[in-house]
Amino acid sequence: MTRITTPFGPHSTAAEVAAGIDLSGKRVIVTGAASGIGVETARALAGTGAEVTLAVRDTEAGARVAAAITASTGNRNLHVARLDLADRASIAAFVAGWDGPLHVLVNNAGVMALPEQHTPEGWEMQFAINHLGHFALAIGLHGALAAGGAARIVSVSSSAHQMSPVVFDDIHFAFRTYDPIGAYGQSKTANVLFAVGATARWAGDGITANALMPGAIATNLQRHTGGIKAPPERRKTPEQGAATSVLLAASPLLEGIGGRYFMDCNEAITVSRRTADMSGVAPYALDPGNAGRLWEESLRLLG
Numbered sequence: 001m002t003r004i005t006t007p008f009g010p011h012s013t014a015a016e017v018a019a020g021i022d023l024s025g026k027r028v029i030v031t032g033a034a035s036g037i038g039v040e041t042a043r044a045l046a047g048t049g050a051e052v053t054l055a056v057r058d059t060e061a062g063a064r065v066a067a068a069i070t071a072s073t074g075n076r077n078l079h080v081a082r083l084d085l086a087d088r089a090s091i092a093a094f095v096a097g098w099d100g101p102l103h104v105l106v107n108n109a110g111v112m113a114l115p116e117q118h119t120p121e122g123w124e125m126q127f128a129i130n131h132l133g134h135f136a137l138a139i140g141l142h143g144a145l146a147a148g149g150a151a152r153i154v155s156v157s158s159s160a161h162q163m164s165p166v167v168f169d170d171i172h173f174a175f176r177t178y179d180p181i182g183a184y185g186q187s188k189t190a191n192v193l194f195a196v197g198a199t200a201r202w203a204g205d206g207i208t209a210n211a212l213m214p215g216a217i218a219t220n221l222q223r224h225t226g227g228i229k230a231p232p233e234r235r236k237t238p239e240q241g242a243a244t245s246v247l248l249a250a251s252p253l254l255e256g257i258g259g260r261y262f263m264d265c266n267e268a269i270t271v272s273r274r275t276a277d278m279s280g281v282a283p284y285a286l287d288p289g290n291a292g293r294l295w296e297e298s299l300r301l302l303g
Contacts, residue, residue: 003266004257004267006251006266010215010264013239013242014040014044014240014242015044016243017044018045021048022049023045023048023050023103023250025051026048026051026103026104027051028045028050028053028103028105029052029106030053031055031056031083031107031134032055032108033054033056033065034054034056034057034058034062034064036217037108038106038242039238040241040242041106041245041249042065042078044250045246046078047073049075050250052075052078052079053078053079054066054079054080055094056080056081056082056083057084059082066078066079066080081094082094086119086125088136091137094140095140098141098144101149102148103148103152104152104153104249104250105138105145106249107137107138107153107154107194109129110187111126111129113183114126114180116173116178118172122172123172123301124172124178124183126180126186127171127183130191131187131194131298132301134194135298138194142202145205146202146206146207148206149206150206150255150256151208152208152209153195153207153208154248155209156191156212156214157191157211157261157285158213159213159263160181160184160278161185161192161282162271162278163182164182165186165290166284166294167186191211192211192261192281193286194209194294194295195210195211195258196209196287197295199258199259200292201295208257208258210258210260210262211261211285212248212261212262212263214236214242215240215241215264217235217236217237217238217240217241244264248262260286
């Protein structure tokens with residue numbers, strides 16, 4: 001498989017990646033679009049002329065973001081819909097409220113390094129929100145994605161996937177001592193495996209999925225870790241952090257490409273051990289067997 005490279009890099013912005021791309025007539029959902037890189041992802045995609053739905057927990061914040069995006073892009077075709085990825089009823093309501101085709105689903109929302117918490121079902125909260133919530137959303141929207149034709153799913157992962165594979169024998173820390181970063185890493189590995197699994201199962205429906213590491217961006221995501229830890233020279237602005245998401249969502253360079261992991265707007269190399277700068281992708285995150293096992297376990301958990 002030839003590694004995908006692009007003219008863009010770590011300092012490229014979402015607007016630069018989206019320049020010249022016309023998504024008029026296309027429909028896009030961005031989860032977690034009320035803060036952080038979700039805002040800039042939605043803004044760049046709105047700038048291409050796409051119809052963009054901001055799927056957010058706080059609809060008042062979402063409405064303010066939508067108004068600001070309209071003011072900066074001139075695109076009035078923005079919508080705000082409530083979505084709580086920790087609440088199965090909320091996901092079901094969002095899916096039921098969606099009508100017509102869907103061309104791009106950006107699974108951007110997430111939580112990081114939470115103190116130990118479990119859902120009413122007993123699921124570890126980071127795994128539940130970062131993976132299972134987005135998995136349920138994508139499954140529910142499969143028909144809309146298939147109707148879109150050549151639809152794309154963007155799965156926002158992290159270099160923290162190198163901190164843990166999915167530990168299938170104890171995903172929800174029933175026996176292991178809880179580790180907030182390890183739990184986060186497991187959920188981010190799941191985000192990559194979802195892209196592998198979705199592409200394997202849905203490519204025949206014209207649906208491809210890719211995962212990405214956005215980079216080190218100071219947002220409210222790090223509120224449980226005491227703030228961003230990356231050295232200043234490796235940090236990105238939210239506009240730079242959204243660039244790889246927008247590349248996977250909109251660039252013609254990714255047409256027909258799926259099941260891969262990107263960082264800094266290029267496909268990452270596979271590494272044999274955790275790297276000092278956390279660059280690259282761990283083999284277990286791209287393993288088709290792991291992806292298949294995760295898919296079946298996710299279906300089982302969701303009933």
